[in-house]
Amino acid sequence: MGTIREVKSGKKSLKKDYVAIMMWFMGRAIQAAASVDRDVRKEFAELPDRFTFDLCVMPDGPHMIVGKDRKGYVRYMGWDTEGKRTNLRIKIKNLEAAILMFTFQESTALATARNRLVVDGEVPHACAAVRILDIVEVYLLPKIIAKLAVKRYPLWSPGRKYIGRVFVYLRTVLGL
Amino acid sequence: MFSPDRYEFFCPVKTNSGSRALEHLPFELDTMNATKPFVITSQKDARRGLVDVIIDAFKDSGVTIGIFDGAPAAPGMKLIKELFTMYRDGGYDSLIAVGGGAVVDTAKILNIAVSGAPEDIERYAGSDLITKPLKPLVLVPTLSGTGYESSRYACIDTLSFSSCFLMPHLVVIDPRMIVFEDVETTAAASLVTLTHAVEVYTGPEKNPLSDSYAYAAIRFVMENLVSVIRDPRDGKGRLALVNAHNAAGCAFSNSTPGMAHRLGKAVGDACQLSWGLCMGILLPHILERQTSEDGYHIPGLLLPLAGFDVYAETPEHMKVQKAIGILYDFQRDLFEASRGAIVRSLKDAEVPEEMLRDIARKAAGRSSTGFDADVSLMVLEQAWKGK
Amino acid sequence: MNLPGYYEFCCRVKIIAGHDALEKIPDALAYLRARTPMIVSDKGVAGAGLIDIVTSAIKDGVTIGAVADDVTPDSDLQVVHRLARLYREKRCDSLIAVGGGSVMDTAKGVNILISENADDLMKFSGANALKRALKPLIAIPTTAGTGSEVTLVAVVKDHERHLKMAFVSYFLLPDVSVLDSRMTLSLPPAITAATGMDALAHAVEAYTCLAKNPLSDAHALAAINLIGENLVRVTRDPGDKNGRLAMANAATLAGIAFSNSMVGMVHTLGHSAGSVCGVPHGVCMAILLPYGLEYNMHKNGHLTAELLFPLGGAQVYAATPEGERADKVIALVRRINEDLHEASGGRHPRFFREVVDREGKQMVPREKLPEIAKTALSDGSLFYNPEDLDYDDFLMVMETSWEGEPLERRKIKKG
Numbered sequence: 001m002g003t004i005r006e007v008k009s010g011k012k013s014l015k016k017d018y019v020a021i022m023m024w025f026m027g028r029a030i031q032a033a034a035s036v037d038r039d040v041r042k043e044f045a046e047l048p049d050r051f052t053f054d055l056c057v058m059p060d061g062p063h064m065i066v067g068k069d070r071k072g073y074v075r076y077m078g079w080d081t082e083g084k085r086t087n088l089r090i091k092i093k094n095l096e097a098a099i100l101m102f103t104f105q106e107s108t109a110l111a112t113a114r115n116r117l118v119v120d121g122e123v124p125h126a127c128a129a130v131r132i133l134d135i136v137e138v139y140l141l142p143k144i145i146a147k148l149a150v151k152r153y154p155l156w157s158p159g160r161k162y163i164g165r166v167f168v169y170l171r172t173v174l175g176l
Numbered sequence: 177m178f179s180p181d182r183y184e185f186f187c188p189v190k191t192n193s194g195s196r197a198l199e200h201l202p203f204e205l206d207t208m209n210a211t212k213p214f215v216i217t218s219q220k221d222a223r224r225g226l227v228d229v230i231i232d233a234f235k236d237s238g239v240t241i242g243i244f245d246g247a248p249a250a251p252g253m254k255l256i257k258e259l260f261t262m263y264r265d266g267g268y269d270s271l272i273a274v275g276g277g278a279v280v281d282t283a284k285i286l287n288i289a290v291s292g293a294p295e296d297i298e299r300y301a302g303s304d305l306i307t308k309p310l311k312p313l314v315l316v317p318t319l320s321g322t323g324y325e326s327s328r329y330a331c332i333d334t335l336s337f338s339s340c341f342l343m344p345h346l347v348v349i350d351p352r353m354i355v356f357e358d359v360e361t362t363a364a365a366s367l368v369t370l371t372h373a374v375e376v377y378t379g380p381e382k383n384p385l386s387d388s389y390a391y392a393a394i395r396f397v398m399e400n401l402v403s404v405i406r407d408p409r410d411g412k413g414r415l416a417l418v419n420a421h422n423a424a425g426c427a428f429s430n431s432t433p434g435m436a437h438r439l440g441k442a443v444g445d446a447c448q449l450s451w452g453l454c455m456g457i458l459l460p461h462i463l464e465r466q467t468s469e470d471g472y473h474i475p476g477l478l479l480p481l482a483g484f485d486v487y488a489e490t491p492e493h494m495k496v497q498k499a500i501g502i503l504y505d506f507q508r509d510l511f512e513a514s515r516g517a518i519v520r521s522l523k524d525a526e527v528p529e530e531m532l533r534d535i536a537r538k539a540a541g542r543s544s545t546g547f548d549a550d551v552s553l554m555v556l557e558q559a560w561k562g563k
Numbered sequence: 564m565n566l567p568g569y570y571e572f573c574c575r576v577k578i579i580a581g582h583d584a585l586e587k588i589p590d591a592l593a594y595l596r597a598r599t600p601m602i603v604s605d606k607g608v609a610g611a612g613l614i615d616i617v618t619s620a621i622k623d624g625v626t627i628g629a630v631a632d633d634v635t636p637d638s639d640l641q642v643v644h645r646l647a648r649l650y651r652e653k654r655c656d657s658l659i660a661v662g663g664g665s666v667m668d669t670a671k672g673v674n675i676l677i678s679e680n681a682d683d684l685m686k687f688s689g690a691n692a693l694k695r696a697l698k699p700l701i702a703i704p705t706t707a708g709t710g711s712e713v714t715l716v717a718v719v720k721d722h723e724r725h726l727k728m729a730f731v732s733y734f735l736l737p738d739v740s741v742l743d744s745r746m747t748l749s750l751p752p753a754i755t756a757a758t759g760m761d762a763l764a765h766a767v768e769a770y771t772c773l774a775k776n777p778l779s780d781a782h783a784l785a786a787i788n789l790i791g792e793n794l795v796r797v798t799r800d801p802g803d804k805n806g807r808l809a810m811a812n813a814a815t816l817a818g819i820a821f822s823n824s825m826v827g828m829v830h831t832l833g834h835s836a837g838s839v840c841g842v843p844h845g846v847c848m849a850i851l852l853p854y855g856l857e858y859n860m861h862k863n864g865h866l867t868a869e870l871l872f873p874l875g876g877a878q879v880y881a882a883t884p885e886g887e888r889a890d891k892v893i894a895l896v897r898r899i900n901e902d903l904h905e906a907s908g909g910r911h912p913r914f915f916r917e918v919v920d921r922e923g924k925q926m927v928p929r930e931k932l933p934e935i936a937k938t939a940l941s942d943g944s945l946f947y948n949p950e951d952l953d954y955d956d957f958l959m960v961m962e963t964s965w966e967g968e969p970l971e972r973r974k975i976k977k978g
Contacts, residue, residue, distance in 0.1 A: 004214075004244045004262045010235040058203065059238055095236045096199040112946040113773035113825070114194070114569040118690050123729075124941030152951035152978030177788040179809040182581025187574065190733070191778065194569030207733065209694040308596075309696070384789070384812050385578055385819075388781035395564040396777070416566050419777060484872040488881035 015099055019057060020079065022102040023064035025172065026055075026136065027076035030066050032171030033136045034074035036164050040135050043128050044074050053088040053129050054081065057098045058118070088121035088129060104141070107149050108133060139168040178473060183383035186340055187426040189326055193349035193419055198230065201272075201314065202237035204346055208312040210270035214263050215243045216283050217274035221318060226274060229352045230316070242266050247275075251282045252333055256297065260289045270312040273344070274353070276321025276365070284330035284342045287313050301335040306342070315344035317418050319357045323368030323452065326425025343429060347422050351415050356408040359514045363405060364452030366417050369424040370397045371455035375434030376427040377480060378463065380471040389427035394480035396420035398506065406513040436462045439552060442539035447527050456510075457522055460503035461559045465551065467496050474499060504563045521562025532556045570776030574819045575733060576702075576713045580742035580812060582804060585617055588659070588701060589624020591739045595699035597657035599628040601650050603670040604661040606632060608705050611749050617661055617703065628655035638668035640721040640728075643684060647676040657699035660737070661746075664709040664844075667702055671717035671735050674700050684719060685728060693732040702737035705746045707810035708758025708845055710765055710818020712740035742811040744804045752798045753910035755810075756903035757845030759794040762786060762814040763896075764829050764848035764855075769820035771859065771866045772827040772947045783820040788873035789813035795899060798906040827948030829855035832960060835938035840927045842918050849903070850915055853896045854960050855948075856889070857970040861977055862949035864889040871895070914967030932961040951978070 033040045044051075052067030065077040065084055077084065092098045097116040100106040108130050111117050119126045134150045138161075147153045156164075192200055205213060217227060222245035234241055244259065263271075263286070271290070273283035288297050291310040300306050317325050326347055330337045356362070373393035376386050397420045400413035408414075439462070440455030466472040475495035479487045481502045490498045510518045519525050522532075536552035579587050592600060600621075604614055609632035618627060631646050650658075650673060660670035675687050678697035687693055702712035717730045750758070766786035769779050790813045797806035832855075833847035856867050868888035872880040875895055883891050903911040912918045915927040927935075936957035939945070945952065952960075956976065963970050 003246075004242045004266065006240060006242050006266065007231050007234070008240050009237050010231070012236045016236065093203045094196075094199040096196045096233075100196065109773060109946055114567075115571045115774070116200075116569075119943075120689055123943040127941050127943060127945065130946070147978075150951075151949075152976065154978065155976070177785065177792060177809075179789060179805065179812055180581075181808075182584065184577065184579045184587075186577040190571065190573035190575075192569075192571045193776075194567060197569060207691050207694075307594075383580075384785045384816055385782075388778065388785055388816065391784075392564060392777045392781045396566075399564060412566065416564070419566065423778065484869065484877075484880060488872065488877040 012095055015095055016062065019095065019098045019102055020062035023055065023062055023079065026133075027064045027066050027078075028175055029136050029140055029168055029172040030132060031074055031076040032168045033132075033139055035171065036167045037135060037139070037160075040132055043132050044068060047125065047128060048087065051088075051125070052077065052084060052086045053090065053121075053125070054086040055090045055092075057092045057095055086121075088119070088125045090126060090129060091118040091120065092116060093118060104145050104148050107151065109151050136168070139165050177384070178382060178476065180383050183381065183385075185383060185385035185430050187389070187430070188340060188343050188345060189422070189426055190346045191349070191422055192346065193415070195351060197348045197350040198233035198316070198352070201233060201348060202239045204314070205239065205270060205312070208270065208345065210312045211239065212266075212268050213239070213241050213270045213272045213314070214266070214268040215241055215272045215274060216247055216259070216279055216286070217243070217245045218247045218249075218279050219245055221245070221275045221279075221320075224355060226318065226353055226355075229350070230272070230274060241272075242268055247279045247282050249278050251278050253297070256282065256286055256289060256332065257294055259286050260294050263290050270314070272314040272316060274316045275318050276325050280315060280321070280325045281330045281332055283313060283315075285332050285337065287311055287342070288337075298335070300339070301337055303338045306339040308341070310341050312346070313344045314346045314348060316348045316350065316353055317421065318353050319355065319365070319414055319418060320361055321365045321418070321421055323365040323372065323421050324425065326422045326429075328429040340429060343426075349415065349418050349422065351411060354411070354414045354418050356414065359405055359517050360450060360453070362417070363401070363456070363510065363514065363518050364450040365421055366397050366401045367452035367456035369393055369421050370401075371436045371440065371452075371459050372428040373397070373420075373424040374459060374463070374477060375436055376424075376431045378466070378473045378477050379431055379434050381431040382473050386427045386430045389423040391480045393420040393424035393427065395483070396423070398481055402506070402509045402513050405510060405518070435466070435555075439535075439539050439555065442535050443522065443527060443556070446531060446535050446538070447525070449525055449527070453518065453525060454522070456507065456518070457520060457525065457562075458555065458559045460500050460507070460563070461555050463503070464500055465555055478502070507563070522556065522560040523562065527560065529560055532560060564777045565775065565780060567776055570774070572776055572778040572823045573733065574713055574736070574823065576736050577739045578742065578815060579739060580808065582744045582808060584741045584743040585620035585703070585745070588621045588741060591701060591741075592625055592657055592699065595657065595738055597699045599626045599655050600657040600659045600701070601629040601631065601646075601653065601655040602627060602659045602661060603634060603646060603666060603673065604630070604632040605634040605636070605666055608632065608662045608666070611705075613661060613705055613746055616745050617659070629653040634662065634666050634669045636665055638665045638672065638717075638719050640672075640684065640719055640723075643669055643672035643676065643719055646673045650677050657701070659701045659703065661703045661705060663704065663706050664711045667709075667711040667737075668717045668719060670700060670702075671730065672719040674698055674735075675730065688728040688730055690731045692730070693734040695734065697734050700737045702740045703746060704740070704742065704811065704814065706750060706754065706758040707747050707807070707814040708761035710762065710814055710821065712737060713815055713818040714822040716822070740815060742808065742815060744808040744811065747807045747811060748802065748804065750801065752801060752907040754845075755798045755801065756794070756907050756911040757843055757849060758814070759790060759798070759810055759845075760849035760852065760900070760903070761845035762810070762817040763790045763794070763899075764833075764852045765817035765821035765826060766790070766813075767852060767870060768826040768829055768855065769817070769824045770870060771856070771863045771949070772825060773949060774824040774947050775866075776824055779820040779824040782816045784873045786813045786816035786820060787870060789816070791874040791876065795902045795906060798903055825947040826944050827855060828858060828945060828952060828960070830944040831939050831942045831948065831952070832935065832957060834942050834944070835935045836915070836927065836961075839935045839938055840931055842915070842926050846912055846918060849900055850912065850964050851960075853893045854964050854970055856893050856896070857972070858952075858956075858960060858975055859949045860889060860972070861975070867892050915961070915965040916967070927965065929965060932965060933958060935961050950975075
C-alpha cells in the first residue's frame with residue numbers, strides 16, 4: 001500500500017533573479033522616460049499627487065515600485081514594499097507568468113486576456129500604468145521585439161524614437 | 177435554432193487550459209480558500225514524471241502539497257479509508273486528482289469522506305443523494321482518461337454515485353501533462369466523448385447550454401482524433417482532445433444517458449471490450465434508427481460534425497444522411513489511421529453473434545426509458561455486420 | 564475550433580428556463596436549503612406587475628420574508644445597507660433578485676454584507692476578496708440583455724463619497740438564474756431592441772476579441788444565432804412567447820460568453836457615452852457595434868466573417884463569397900438596427916445624433932464627443948480589444964457613429 005509524502009514548495013531562484021533584474025531596469029527606465037518623453041510625462045501629470053504603483057509577482061515578489069515624489073518627480077522607488085503606500089498594484093499571478101511577460105512571449109494585453117494579472121486599485125490608473133509601460137518598452141526594445149510586447153507599434157518621428165532611446169538608456173544606466 | 181420550452185442546466189466546473197496552467201494552481205486554491213492540497217495519482221503517471229511537473233509548478237508558491245502516487249487500477253473501499261486517514265492526519269483541505277479513470281473515481285469518492293465521514297460513502301451511493309458542496313476538488317487530466325472525469329459519475333467496488341457535487345471544481349489542462357497514450361486508450365476516451373456529446377446534442381433533453389459544451393466537444397474530436405492517432409506527436413491535437421473530454425463530461429452530466437451509451441456499455445461489459453470502442457461502433461447505427469423517431473434532433477448534428485461550410489452547402493433534406501455518412505467515414509479514417517486497431521464492426525471486435533440477443537435483453541432491462549430489446553437487437557445486428 | 568494558448572472558463576450558475584420556470588423556484592431554494600427569501604427589485608419591475616407574477620408563482624412553496632422593490636437605478640451603497648438591515652430584521656435566509664443590472668448589483672452587494680456579517684462593503688471590493696460561498700441568490704432577469712444574471716461582477720456606487728466600488732469573485736455568481744418568458748412579455752419595443760442589441764454586442768465581442776476561447780465561442784455562436792432569428796421578430800410582435808424565451812436564452816448565453824472572454828472597444832466607448840451623457844447601455848451597444856467590427860477588421864476580420872453563419876443563417880452564409888462575409892456581417896448589424904428602428908416606431912436610435920431623452924432633447928450633443936473619447940481612455944475593456952485606440956482614434960469612431968457614416972478604413976492606424 002502506498003504512502004503519502006509531503007513536499008514543501010521549492011524555489012526558482014534563477015528565474016526570480018531574472019525577473020527582479022528586469023523589473024529594476026524597467027523601474028529606472030520609467031523614471032528616465034518620464035523626463036525624456038512628453039507622453040509619459042503627461043500620463044504621470046494626470047495621476048494624483050504622490051501616486052505610487054507596484055508591479056509585482058505573487059505571492060511574494062519581486063516588486064517594482066514607481067511613483068511621484070513630494071515635488072511631483074517620477075522616481076523608481078526600489079523593490080522593498082516596507083513602509084510604502086501604493087495606490088495601484090498590478091500583480092502577476094505567478095513567477096512563470098512573469099517570465100512569459102519579461103521574455104516577451106506574452107504582451108501585457110495577452111497576459112490580461114489570459115487572466116494572468118490581478119489589478120488592485122482603480123481601473124483608470126491601471127490603464128495609465130499600462131500605457132506608460134508600453135511607451136517605455138518601445139524605447140527600450142528593438143522594434144522586432146517591441147512589436148510583440150505592445151498591441152500597436154507607434155509611428156514616432158525618428159527624432160523621438162532614436163534620440164529619445166539614447167537618453168532613456170543613458171539615464172536608466174546612470175540612474176538619473 | 178432549437179430553443180426548448182423548458183430546461184435546466186448546471187455545470188460547476190471551472191476550466192483552465194493551456195500553457196503554464198498548472199502554475200495558476202496556488203492562486204486558484206487560494207480563491208477556494210484552500211491552502212494544503214492532497215495530490216492523488218497512479219504509479220504509472222508518477223513514473224512518467226508527471227508528479228515532478230506538479231511539484232515544479234508549486235515552486236515559489238509557498239504551498240506544501242501531499243502526494244499519494246499509489247492509486248491502483250481497481251481501487252477499493254479499503255484504500256479510500258486509508259487515504260481518508262492520511263488526509264485527516266496531514267491536515268489537508270483540498271484534493272488534486274492527476275490522471276484519469278480510477279484515480280479520479282478515487283478522488284471523487286474520497287471527497288465524500290473527507291467532506292464528512294467515511295460512513296457517508298455507502299449512504300450517498302446512488303443518484304443525487306449528496307446534498308451539499310464537497311471540498312475543493314481539482315482535476316489535472318491526462319490523455320489516459322475514460323471520458324467520465326469531469327462528469328457527475330463515480331464508482332468503486334459495486335457502488336456507483338451520481339451527483340453534480342462530485343464534479344471537479346477546477347479542471348487544469350496543461351500540455352505538459354497530456355503525453356501520448358497508446359492508440360486504444362486515446363481512441364476509447366475520445367469515442368466516449370464523441371458519443372456522449374452527440375447524444376446530448378441530438379437527444380430529447382437538448383438545450384442551448386448543454387449544446388454549447390457538446391458543440392465544442394464534437395468539433396474538437398472531429399478535428400483532432402484522426403490526426404492524433406495518425407501522428408502522436410500532434411501536441412495541439414492532444415490538448416484539444418482533452419478539452420473535448422472535459423466539455424463532454426460537463427454536457428453529459430446534464431442529460432439522461434442515451435442509447436449508444438447504454439448499449440455500448442452493455443457490449444463492452446459482456447465482452448470485456450472498452451466502452452469507447454463499442455460506443456464508437458454503435459453510434460451511427462443508432463442515429464440512423466433515431467431519425468425516424470420523435471424527439472431527436474439529427475439534422476442539426478451536421479453542424480458540429482462538419483462545420484459551417486459543409487452544413488451551409490448541404491440541402492435540408494440531405495443533412496441527416498450527410499451527418500451519418502460523416503460518422504461512417506470517421507470510423508473508416510480511424511480504422512486506417514490506427515492500422516486496423518480501431519475496428520468498425522462488432523464482428524471485427526470479436527463479439528460473438530450469438531451473444532447479441534442476451535446483450536440486447538440486458539441493456540433494455542437496465543434502461544429506464546425509451547428502447548426495448550427488439551430495437552436494441554436490430555441495432556446490434558447492424559453494428560455487428562458493420563457498414 | 565480555436566484553441567488559444569491559454570484560457571479560463573467558468574459559469575457555475577444553474578440555469579432554469581421555460582414558460583413556467585418561476586414555479587420551480589421553491590424547489591431550487593429547498594435544494595439550497597433556504598425557505599425564507601427576500602425579494603429585491605425596483606419600482607419599474609414592480610409597476611409592470613412582475614413581482615406579483617413571481618410571488619404568486621412561489622408563494623405556496625416558500626415564505627416570502629420581505630419584498631424590497633425600491634432599488635435605485637444605479638446600485639447605491641445606502642440602498643445596499645438599508646436592504647441588508649431589512650434582511651436581518653425579517654430573518655430571511657436567501658435573496659431573489661428580480662430586475663436588470665442595477666437590481667442584480669444591489670442584491671450582490673446585500674449578499675456580501677449579510678453573508679460576511681459585515682458593515683463595511685469596501686473591505687470586500689476588488690478582485691477575489693471573497694473567500695467563501697455567500698447566501699443563496701436567485702436571479703430573475705426582466706430584460707433580455709445585460710447578462711448580469713450570470714456574471715461574477717458587481718458595481719456599487721457610494722454617492723456620498725463619489726466612489727465606485729467593483730467586486731469580482733466567483734462567489735458573486737447567483738446560484739440559480741431563472742429565465743421565464745413572462746418576465747419580458749411586457750417589455751416595450753424600444754427596450755426590447757436596445758437590450759437585445761446589448762446581448763448581441765456581448766456575444767460578438769466575446770467571439771472577436773482577445774480572450775476568446777472554445778467554450779465562450781460556442782456560447783457566443785448560439786447566442787448570435789438566437790438573436791439573429793428572434794430579435795427583430797419579438798420587437799415587432801412583443802407577445803411572441805417563444806421568441807421571448809429564445810431571447811432570454813440568448814442574453815444568458817451571451818452573458819456567459821462575455822463574462823469569460825470579456826469585451827472590447829464597443830464597450831469601452833459605450834461605457835463612456837453612458838457615463839458622460841447617460842445614454843442607455845443597450846443603445847450605445849447597438850450604435851457602436853458595427854464600428855467596433857470595422858475598426859478591428861484588419862486584426863480579426865476572419866472571425867467577424869465566421870459570424871455570418873449564426874447571424875445571417877446558413878443560406879446567406881453559403882451565398883456570400885468568403886472575402887465578403889465580414890463586410891456582410893457589418894451590413895447585417897446595421898440592417899438589424901434599421902429594422903429595429905422601424906419596428907419600434909423610430910424609438911430605437913441608429914446613430915448618436917438620434918438619441919433623445921424622454922423630453923425629446925438630444926442626449927449626445929456633438930461637443931460632448933471629445934469628453935467621451937477622453938473618458939474611454941480610462942476603461943479597462945480596451946485591454947481586450949484586438950487593436951489599440953488612442954484619444955484621436957476614439958474621437959474618430961465617436962464622430963462617425965454620431966453622424967451615422969461608416970468608418971473610413973484608411974484612417975485606421977495599423978502600427
